[in-house]
Amino acid sequence: MSMLADEADLVAPGLRWAPGFSALGPAFLTELQPRPLPEPYWVGRSGSAARLLGLDDSWLQSDEGLAAFTGNLPIAGTRPYATVYSGHQFGVWAGQLGDGRAIMLGETAGGLEVQLKGAGPTPYSRMGDGRAVLRSSIREFLCSEAMHGLGIPTTRALCVTGSDARVRREELETAAVVTRLAPSFVRFGHFEHFAANQRDGELRALADHVIDRHYPECRHSDRFDGNAYAAFLEAVSERTAALLARWQAVGFCHGVMNTDNMSILGLTIDYGPFQFLDGFDPRHICNHSDTAGRYAFNQQPNVAYWNLFCLAQALLPLIGDQQVAVAALESYKTVFPSEFEDRMRAKLGLAEAADGDRQLIEGALRLLAQEKVDYTIFWRRLSQAVADGDTGPVRDLFIDRAGFDAWWASHAARRAGTPAAETARRMLGHNPKFVLRNHLGQQAIEAAAARDFSGVATLLALLESPFDEHAGHEEFAGFPPDWASTIEISCSS
Structure with missing residues (x-):
């Protein structure tokens, strides 16, 4: 045709x-x-x-x-x-x-x-x-x-x-x-373009368009003495902080966080050399082109702030005061850690914040990093362990069983007083069974190259509701095969 x-x-x-x-x-x-x-x-x-x-x-x-x-x-x-x-x-x-x-x-x-x-x-x-x-x-x-x-x-x-x-x-x-x-x-990058070329009229028109369409509350904000452009920068910073917290909590690596790949609405945009972590390595680099590790997993929150600073420089002709522009970025430093702890607390099944939560979260991540334990499988098995009381499957992920046992005891003490079924339900709703691992995508791509699109359709159905069990599809929630570590993804991906 x-x-x-x-x-x-x-x-x-x-x-x-x-x-x-x-x-x-x-x-x-x-x-x-x-x-x-x-x-x-x-x-x-x-x-x-x-x-x-x-x-x-x-x-x-x-x-x-x-x-x-x-x-x-x-x-x-x-x-x-x-x-x-x-x-x-x-x-x-x-x-x-x-x-x-x-x-x-x-x-x-x-x-x-x-x-x-x-x-x-x-x-x-x-x-x-x-x-x-x-x-x-x-x-x-x-x-x-x-x-x-x-x-x-x-x-x-x-x-x-x-x-x-x-x-x-x-x-x-x-x-x-x-x-x-x-x-x-x-x-x-849209804002950077007009700022770099000293085209303040177009810069203002673009900012007004985005504010009026997507951030109208900034027109009436009492922040920064009513400076709508500073309020806009602050709102973008906070949306970006919340986005990065969600990326880090689910183990998502973007791979190429250039300023032209950053959404002014705080959306994930431009899926190139992305990856969901298999074994948990905070320093993991998913982009084969990123030889210096600028966009390593644990660098993503800092890179986002660096990009926001570039946006602040671009908006400076409209904001009018450098100190005000810098102040508009400050909330990123509180919103990101707060949002991240909220996301991780949900993964632990905890409804309310309490003293010691940060230590509990950091303890879990430290255990995972020590042995590069599979990130998605750990959290899902942990959820099941709370649900049925059997720690065997999650404990078996660790060589350091004593280390896990000590952490599990701390987690059990923290959730004491809340019915296990309630905690497990919360955990299962925040710890996905299915994520788009590289090898799953690669298998669907290879089949599609031969005009078999069933793998694409199956993955789409699972990933649209990743917290559901989807009985009969256990192979899509298992450990990656050894060859998965040889997949290279780059900026051309």
């Missing part, structure tokens, strides 16, 4: 469009059309994301939907565009960047932006081909929905389509397009 972009525009049932970001004008974006791919096919679809759009499910499965979300046929009411931004990459100013392989279809009347990633080159592709490969598109699709299932703020993924068109990365691969959704795809 070959579909050409000059055919009549499609009407997508349930989708209505609004101006949104495009109303800011040509200084912020370039209008352009996606480039068609030959003979597209469906790889995966998220019914949950489709319902967010109010999109007719049968249309999403149709040939017309396939054409539209591959970029082969325009959708009526859309005026696609790519946006310009700049940023710091691996701590170094990279200058102008932009949507090099992402093309925005537009914003729906319900307030969600719809974006095609891999739909062809843009003026910001920097000599790239503007394409995404099947491998990375499946990873982004599954992880976007997995993070949503875990309750972590994230962009969403509606679908993935593939094509046998060839794309060269480290080797020849096949092309794919992932359709992403978010209330806004604005990044820290």
Whole structure:
């Protein structure tokens, strides 16, 4: 089936469009059309994301939907565009960047932006081909929905389509397009771009747009003597702190936390060389390109603060006072540890804070790090141990049995007085059975390359509700095979 972009525009049932970001004008974006791919096919679809759009499910499965979300046929009411931004990459100013392989279809009347990633080159592709490969598109699709299932703020993924068109990365691969959704795809780097070029008028217009659409409370805040831009910076800092706390609690490594990969809404965005920890190693580096370890797991909270400082510098022309800008970042230092302890307390099944909780949390993490115990399996087995009173399966994860026994006694003493069933229920609701481990994604990718998409569908179903038992799917919750440690993921992933 070959579909050409000059055919009549499609009407997508349930989708209505609004101006949104495009109303800011040509200084912020370039209008352009996606480039068609030959003979597209469906790889995966998220019914949950489709319902967010109010999109007719049968249309999403149709040939017309396939054409539209591959970029082969325009959708009526859309005026696609790519946006310009700049940023710091691996701590170094990279200058102008932009949507090099992402093309925005537009914003729906319900307030969600719809974006095609891999739909062809843009003026910001920097000599790239503007394409995404099947491998990375499946990873982004599954992880976007997995993070949503875990309750972590994230962009969403509606679908993935593939094509046998060839794309060269480290080797020849096949092309794919992932359709992403978010209330806004604005990044820290959008602000850095206009600040670096001393375009204060555009900087103010962008800040006003984001505040009015997504942070209206900042217009009426009494913080910083009513300085809305400082209040905005503080709100972004606090959302970012809460996001990082959730990443650390679930053992998620982003892998490439450049300022252009940081969402102004505190969403997880740009799934490239990510990884959920297998054995717990606080210094784990998931990005093969990160030779200096800048984005190691235990560095993520500090890097987020560094990125926020870059955002503060960009907003300084609007805030007007450097000391006020620095003060607007201060709450990050209290919100992150507080949110992290709350997340970890929930994993321990504790409803209220108490003295000694930090020591209990740190004790568990120290035990895990000493032997690189599997992070997800430990927390799930711990939950089951509280539920049924049998510590054997979780105790068997440790060589230092005495160390675990001492910690278990402390945990038991801390939760004394609360029924075990209540504690276990809370723990099972915060300690997932399923996460998107690298080897699971790799198996689904290899099957999909042979046009078998059942692995993608199975993983999606498990990851949408990762706290449920899903009887009959135990192999997806087991230890990673030995070969999993040989998987290398990089910025091209």
